[in-house]
Amino acid sequence: MTLSVDERWDLIDKISRATVTFGEYRHTLKDAIGELTVKPMTGVPVAIAILYGFWSVFGSFAGTLCTDGFFVKLFDGYWLPWLQGVFPGQGGWLYSIMVDAGGMQSGKFVLSDNCFEAFGVLTSGLFVAIGVVLPAIFIFYLMLALLEDVGYMPRLAVLIDTMLHKIGLHGYAIVPTILSLGCNVPGVAATRILETRKQRFIMMTLLAIFIPCGAQIGIMQDVVPDLMGWILLYLIIGYFVFGYILNKIVPGRAPEFLIDVPPYRRPMLSNIGKKVWGRIAGFFKVALPFVLLGCALVNVLYLLGVIQWLGDTLAPVFVGWFGVPKETAGPLVAAFLRKDLAVAQLSVIEMTQYQMITSVVLVSIYFPCVATFAMMLKEGWKELIGAIGVLAVVVFTYGGLIHLIGILLGVA
Amino acid sequence: MAENASPVAAIYFAILGIVTTAFGLADLLVSAGGGGFSYGILEVPGDIFRGGWGGLVVLFAGLFYLSGVRNFDDIHQFAKIVMGSIMIWIMAGCDIFAMITESIPGGEEGPWFNTLSGFIGTYAPPYTPAVILLPFSLVVIYYIHQRNSSEG
Helix, strand or coil: CCHHHHHHHHHHHHHHHHHHHCCCCCCCHHHHHHHHHHHHHHHHHHHHHHHHHHHHHHHHHHHHHHHHHHHHHHHHHHHHHHHHCCCCCCCHHHHHHHHCEEEEECEEECCCHHCCCCCCCCHHHHHHHHHHHHHHHHHHHHHHHHHHCCHHHHHHHHHHHHHHHCCCHHHHHHHHHHHHHHCCHHHHHHHHHHHCCCHHHHHHHHHHHHCCHHHHHHHHHHHCCHHHHHHHHHHHHHHHHHHHHHHCCCCCCCCCCCCCCCCCCCCCHHHHHHHHHHHHHHHHHHHHHHHHHHHHHHHHHHHHHHHHHHEEEEEEHHHHCCCCCHHHHHHHHHHCCCHHHHHHHHHHCCCHHHHHHHHHHHHHCCCCCCCHHHHHHHHHHHHCCCHHHHHHHHHHHHHHHHHHHHHCCCCC | CCHHHHHHHHHHHHHHHHHHHHHHHHHHHHHHHHHCEECCEEEEECHHHHHHHHHHHHHHHHHHHHHCCCCCHHHHHHHHHHHHHHHHHHHHHHHHHHHHHHCCCCCCCCEEECCCHHHHHHHCEEEEEHHHHHHHHCCHHHHHHHHHHHHC
């Protein structure tokens, strides 16, 4: 059926008479609160409060209740001793890889007394995956889904848009950034929402370097809780400084964006459930195998003496340039495979607070973990090579700069 | 909103705003000093996260109250008061949630779950400024309800 122009307008009038109510619109409280959370003067304090709530609940649930409250006790008190007893071949290769790498004291093999130090696939690997990462990403994705469903995320995107434009991105870049705080893998996948190659490259590079994943944050919360603030501050500063530089040197466009800000709504339990389940299932499918595989690989490399050799070779750089003790070289090299385990390894090395901050920041900005590496490769090998080039420069300049700041402050 | 309700409400939230701002500043100053502070049922946390970041949120909540009391009947001004209360609820909610998560496990050397006395003991004072401010911030619900009913 074809309608003439007049007939179309008549039809439009008819529909609008039946569906649209005309009259003076009075702002409701919900509208006014919605405006407050978008305007910078009032929106920034609200964002600061909401992010505080986000991390406070994250730390209390994942750290205090789940990991420290129950999983440490379960894994260190029951699972580790049981496996150490029943797994055959104590001190052998397979035992070291699967259960406990242990240590040597006066020529005798000594078993570890906690899962942070055992480094076995079935002990440290499972403990990190189930005892640390699972509660961390569960509460993280639950809070994120809640903010999305309430309608706060688009407001945060609008609020941060101006700031992110300075680094060649726009407000929507907050989505991959926040997703990456759970796991870098979906974060890298979410860079596809950005329009241009330049934006995707900048975003992917910044995620791989400056955004610690939930596993790493969970471990940091557990082993260096007092230093978390400083470590995150260094990472945030690096994110914006190097983003700004990348925006200046990477050719391409960084267009504006249009966003529809929905009204605040009551969150739907079924929606939140589906989102959380989908994301956790995705993590288990894509990232979890890498946690266990990474754990096994680190052990094999340790047993073969590769990490020791690399550590010894690179020690002058670590000690002289980054200002961290020689012993950190091993964990820093192993960080390529498991950043969370590397942080756990660092926590048992004797060093000053500032050296600990530097080491953990280096672990974060060091090579992305294997799972993220694989995901970046999927997005394009040229982007991956470019990101690695940027990463190498960033590690040396930023690592050296942090050392220099420490020297100037008299704490390094 | 009923006309005679505004002056009382404005005075109430002005006082609450001053107290909240003072608590926020105290939070920031104490955390800048590096140690916690306790007096009676009040405990000001000294760590950078709860005292520093959290103190900043309490301070902002106080400023929201103070900027909202003028022309209280206007919906946009009233929204600032509501937002100040929401910020207190976020802070107090987080503190109470932290208490709950601490009260359930039995501790490193203890049993799996806390004892009844240990569980109840976790909720004993002293409390953070946000928890103390919580009941006073709930008054805003009355005014929201009053506004809704007057608007039909």
